Structures are given as structure tokens and as C-alpha cells.
Amino acid sequence: MPKCQNCGHRWSLKDTCKIAFKYRGTSGRTCSRCGDKQYISKKSLNRIGIAAIVSLVLTVVVRPLLPQDFGTSLLLAVPLAVGLIVANLSLVELSNVQQGET
Ligand SMILES: [Zn+2]
Secondary structure, three states: OOOOOOOOOOOOOHHHHHHHHHHHHOOOEOOOOOOEEEEEEHHHHHHHHHHHHHHHHHHHHHHOOOOOHHHHHHHHHHHHHHHHHHHHHHOEEEOOOOOOOO
């Protein structure tokens, strides 16, 4: 999980999910310990963007090779989706300043 750039507090999974999936780094989120506003760093936004493109390409490439029945696809898709979410969260880095827009 990312650390607050102001006080070094390691953010909880819940707070990281909120900034990663809800705020997308645009409005930021206050640190639960020091109250300082934190944003997703531009570097990690870029990495999350690349990860999203790579996973999309992989899905398109791998999909025809997978079994076509719904149950097996679901069995494969659920851990894959969880893995992608965890990978996204591990890419989140916090910043004291908003860097999302140039
Ligand atoms: Zn803090």
C-alpha cells in the first residue's frame, strides 16, 4: 500500500481503493493520520494506464485459447480480475501535489 508523502503513514487497503478507483487522483483524498491532501502521482497514473492496456490486449489475445464454457471461464476470470485489482493497487503512489493534469 502507498505511503503518505507528508507523514509517511501507510494507507489502508480501503483508502487506497477509494483514491485508486473513485477519485482517480483528480480530487485527491485526505490522509487519515495527518489530514494532508494526497493525490495519485502522475508516474503511477501512467503505470496504471499501461497496465490497463496490457491486460486488455492480453484478454483479447488469450480469450480464444480459453475453454468456451461459461463455468470454466468464470473460474479463470475471477482470480484474474482480483489479480488485476491487486496489481493496480500496488502501482498506486501518493503525491503531495496534484499532477494528474498538465
Ligand atoms: Zn499523512
